[in-house]
Amino acid sequence: MGDCENSATHVLVTGGAGYIGSHTCVSLLEAGYRVTIVDNFSNAKPSVIDDINSIAGTNVALYTLDLRDKAALERCFDDNKFDAVIHFAGLKAVGESVAKPLEYYDNNLIGTIALLDVMKRSGVKRLVFSSSATVYGVRNPVPFSEEGAELSPINPYGWTKAMIEQILRDLAASDPEWSICLLRYFNPISAHPGGRIGEAPDGVPNNLVPYVADVAAGRREKVYVFGDDYDTPDGTGVRDYLHVVDLAEGHIAALEYAREHTGAEAINLGTGVGYSVLEIIHAYEKACGHAIPYQVTPRRPGDSAFCYADTAKAQRLLGWKAKRGLAEMCEDSWRFAKNLAANTKLYNNT
Numbered sequence: 001m002g003d004c005e006n007s008a009t010h011v012l013v014t015g016g017a018g019y020i021g022s023h024t025c026v027s028l029l030e031a032g033y034r035v036t037i038v039d040n041f042s043n044a045k046p047s048v049i050d051d052i053n054s055i056a057g058t059n060v061a062l063y064t065l066d067l068r069d070k071a072a073l074e075r076c077f078d079d080n081k082f083d084a085v086i087h088f089a090g091l092k093a094v095g096e097s098v099a100k101p102l103e104y105y106d107n108n109l110i111g112t113i114a115l116l117d118v119m120k121r122s123g124v125k126r127l128v129f130s131s132s133a134t135v136y137g138v139r140n141p142v143p144f145s146e147e148g149a150e151l152s153p154i155n156p157y158g159w160t161k162a163m164i165e166q167i168l169r170d171l172a173a174s175d176p177e178w179s180i181c182l183l184r185y186f187n188p189i190s191a192h193p194g195g196r197i198g199e200a201p202d203g204v205p206n207n208l209v210p211y212v213a214d215v216a217a218g219r220r221e222k223v224y225v226f227g228d229d230y231d232t233p234d235g236t237g238v239r240d241y242l243h244v245v246d247l248a249e250g251h252i253a254a255l256e257y258a259r260e261h262t263g264a265e266a267i268n269l270g271t272g273v274g275y276s277v278l279e280i281i282h283a284y285e286k287a288c289g290h291a292i293p294y295q296v297t298p299r300r301p302g303d304s305a306f307c308y309a310d311t312a313k314a315q316r317l318l319g320w321k322a323k324r325g326l327a328e329m330c331e332d333s334w335r336f337a338k339n340l341a342a343n344t345k346l347y348n349n350t
Helices: 019-030 047-056 070-079 094-099 101-122 156-174 208-216 244-260 277-288 312-318 326-342
Strands: 010-014 034-039 061-064 084-087 126-132 179-185 187-189 223-226 241-243 263-269 294-297
Touching (some): 019 244, 070 101, 084 101, 126 156, 156 263, 179 244, 208 277, 208 326, 223 277, 241 244, 244 263, 277 326
Parallel strands (some): 187 241
16 A cells, blocks of 8 residues: 555554554554554553564554543543544454353443544544454355345354444444444455564464464464365365455555545455365465365354355445465465464464
């Protein structure tokens, strides 16, 4: 992305030390934006801030706080004049949300409402919200389209995203000055090409590519493939994987769109192409240069055969399209995984 706005444009990024947030902060800084991060580091490590600064060659301001601490958030807004907010902060593990639904509703909904209250009080009414393709559930036809879709999540995490989307639509309807983009991500993977920041969750990874990376690096024995009897070309589930840097650039495009348009728009960010589990594994084998052992196990409840985006709206409204292919995604991921193994100071949780 180019320098579409001057360096005086000041963006608050909540959850900016997380996986997607950190890559977006780097892209914002490289595009000439001024960035302030709010994060409570429940899903990230403080050293990520140093990595962001090092990659971008500049410094972000940091406020360590929880969005539900409204007084602290108000002080942050009182200290600064923000032009826009990108809102990533929130709990995001699907399985954990099923086990701890109240924690997810409290953190994600109450934190967002507090943020919106403070934004309104401060007159900051441009927002890009980190939503998710999980809002589509399993009832909608593939490819998933923003137009006419029934939002039917199948877990509490997905419902927090759908509920926040509704709050934001209601807010935009109540006040025509609000400009809001609801970005529905599909499956972000990979890492910054420099190999310094990427996805390295604590414990057992919940997502496919970090697990494949662990196996490729010898930290785990094999990849478990959940089902090979789907009605897909190779029998394994097909998902829309996109490079996290493409996703970061999509946020800049959304910021620029929101600068010129009011209201609330839901927009898919994906490639519009599905890759199967086995395609991911074999592409990663080419990136790392050796075989990756895997074992087929039974399907998981709730998994579908296909899940990928209709990307026409993103291209039409934002002028955005994912540029990086599967080989590049795996190569960048493997570069980060190797660096992670060589230097334990390199990490970035999701």
